[in-house]
Amino acid sequence: MPNTKTSVPFVGTTEQAAKLQAVIQRHKGQRGASMPVLQEAQEIYGYLPEEVQVMVAEGLDIPLTEIYGIVSFYSQFILEPKGKTHIAVCMGTACYVRGAGDILDDIANHTCCKSGGITDDGSVSIEATRCIGACGLAPVLTINNDVYGKLDRGQIEPIIDEYLEKAKAEEAAEQE
Numbered sequence: 553m554p555n556t557k558t559s560v561p562f563v564g565t566t567e568q569a570a571k572l573q574a575v576i577q578r579h580k581g582q583r584g585a586s587m588p589v590l591q592e593a594q595e596i597y598g599y600l601p602e603e604v605q606v607m608v609a610e611g612l613d614i615p616l617t618e619i620y621g622i623v624s625f626y627s628q629f630i631l632e633p634k635g636k637t638h639i640a641v642c643m644g645t646a647c648y649v650r651g652a653g654d655i656l657d658d659i660a661n662h663t664c665c666k667s668g669g670i671t672d673d674g675s676v677s678i679e680a681t682r683c684i685g686a687c688g689l690a691p692v693l694t695i696n697n698d699v700y701g702k703l704d705r706g707q708i709e710p711i712i713d714e715y716l717e718k719a720k721a722e723e724a725a726e727q728e
């Protein structure tokens with residue numbers, strides 16, 4: 553099994569662990585328990601790092617390699633956490649033909665974050681998504697929950713910078 557430790561250290565609360573244990577107990581011994589347990593585990597933690605996969609494997613008494621096989625096969629499972637600023641670029645056909653690939657490259661270069669990854673400080677994550685159903689706005693991207701469409705390459709970086717500055721200001725305010 554490959555090393556599946558996430559680049560940003562895993563931090564889970566005792567409350568989350570208790571919730572997961574309750575889910576495991578509810579499904580333990582059932583056939584096909586791993587799928588619903590992993591889905592609920594992702595709802596609890598937001599993603600499925602190796603540490604959570606281990607808890608599920610041990611709780612259900614299933615080999616970790618089997619759990620890893622499931623989470624790496626189904627695209628619904630997320631293995632890395634989202635950054636404070638999460639950028640999702642649609643790579644569906646309509647967006648792709650309107651330059652989504654170049655936009656994704658530009659964003660990766662600008663934020664020093666690779667597609668499908670997260671920066672070491674957890675500030676930015678980037679994801680290439682399938683069609684999100686807004687093809688009329690192609691090329692489409694979302695930043696956190698905000699949707700942007702019909703953008704030219706040069707327009708995107710200032711928008712991203714606004715999010716990064718806002719996130720930094722919020723972080724500074726929390727530390728005061």
Ligand code: FES
Nearest residue numbers: 642644647683686
């Ligand atoms: S292809 Fe991008 S929104 Fe449909």
